[in-house]
Amino acid sequence: MSEHLLDVRDLCISFVGRDGNALEAVNKLNLHIDAGEIVGVVGESGCGKSVFAQSVMRLLEHEQKMAYEGQIVFDGEDLLARPLKTMRKVRGCDIAMIFQDPLSSLNPVMTVGAQVVEAVRAHRKVGRREARNEALSLLERVGIRDAAARFDMYPSDFSGGMRQRVMIAMALAGHPRLLIADEPTTALDTTTQKQILDLLRDLNSSEGMAVLFISHDLGVVTSICSRVHVMYLGQIVEEIDACGLMERPSHPYAQGLIASIPPLEGERVDTLADIPGTVPPLTAIPCGCRFAPRCARADERCRAQEPPLFAVNACDRSKCWLVEKGECHGC
């Protein structure tokens, strides 16, 4: 069987409308995470990265009719084959998740301490006092100073960074082996962002917890992840190690993303580089290579035929015909 902790194979995710029409948000996604690894997924808004993250937890099915193909194998078991009702046992226990908006991810009318206690008691039958002690040590573990004094405060008394720490403490309560972090630092300022990233890195190395890190921030992703997947319109177009992403991206989309980062040094530029056009809606996915209409180097074949994920070298892969021709400037 698979030795990966999480092994996603040929995953297609579609939203099924009331009229029965399916709208495909993620197409043939392959991704694996080993125990103790931090893996990133980057992409623009609407590229399907959050849909993918929520599908691993099978959260969307509570609100919406979904259609899945492929497999999401966690620890040797296909999560998609599980009845939805039993997903509760996986959530929080094996896989935990934190979200983009820590400001509204806590119940505003319940004290912070009570919410962490609830998370602790959700997975194990422990007494009130023991749960309280564990909640306190969790809060201290994630770097909330003076946790005992802050235990009975409400979320509105906490700053954004502190709330995200509380979310992480709650996620840790079930001792998960995989943490899905869906843009955990997007709503935070840069100093807080760095602290949260340091915390995640520290938890990763000390507890051996694997992290699936989802972000649109290339800088953040390359600083924390070992491997990065670049997504465009529901597909992974590039898989590369984190250092390589900045230096030798092979897919024109990844190159475009990196070129559009405003330079911090040197002369001030008047117009920032960008990728022409916009992400097309899911109802009008171009045939051939999905990026072709926005790609400066696209030719006839790109517009007609979808490229496979070519291996660029031992570990990097890129979904672009240029790789086959040996023309991408990464190789």
Added chain:
Amino acid sequence: MMANFKKALANKGFVVGGCIFLAIALIALVGPLVWTVNPNAQEMTLRLSAPSPAHPFGCDDFGRDLLARVIVGARVSLGVGIAVTLATSALGLVIGAYACYNERLDHILMRICDGLMSIPGVLLAIALMAMMGASVWNVIIALSIVYTPSMARIVRSRAMVVKEEPFVEALRVQGASTARIVWLHIVPNVMAPFLVQATFVFAEAVLSEAALSFLGLGIKAPDASWGNILQAGKNVMRKAWWMIFFPAAAIIASVLSLNLAGDGLRDALDPKTKED
């Protein structure tokens, strides 16, 4: 919640309304112990006698002491109000909370609510009373049926908003069950509009009970209620103003105080009026 309570206490309307209402409730509660005149004792020589030291509110057309009857009427009116508010709150909370989490149930329950709400409240209450017959319990049942739909609607609409908050998804991610999410996390977030609506239901129930009794469909004589004292008084209005004035003043005072308190509570609990 503590902060909200403090904010409510800083609101003039809430404090004034609350104090008047508490005073009325206190009178209803301990009044009969202090003013020990029998509200049903008839004294024919005192028929329609004007207010005097012996009978501060005067006497009615059977020579019964009006003060004693208004106090006993307060027990009935506020008792009906409390019972209707409790029943409406419980039903409204359960219906609203379930409706927000079960789409099919939502459609069924909300169509029933729409149907009930499309009939004017007093008319519906009159029809129900005509069906069930006049008694205190039937008044409570009829008014609960009349006011539950609006309560359920308010709980549901707020719960629908709270349900979309990211913290509900965060709870799901932790493996919380739907029942836990609804009752422990969504319901406490619905409390603000729920409490405000409860004060209004209370006021309206007092008013509707008086209306039903006035029409002869609620509390039957010789039992006293503000509504049926008014009903008896309307025939002798020109000769004995006190028959109308005192029960009407009691109704106005209690309804006004409850509405004041409810408005104040709404302002205090509304996050939009937070900083001013």
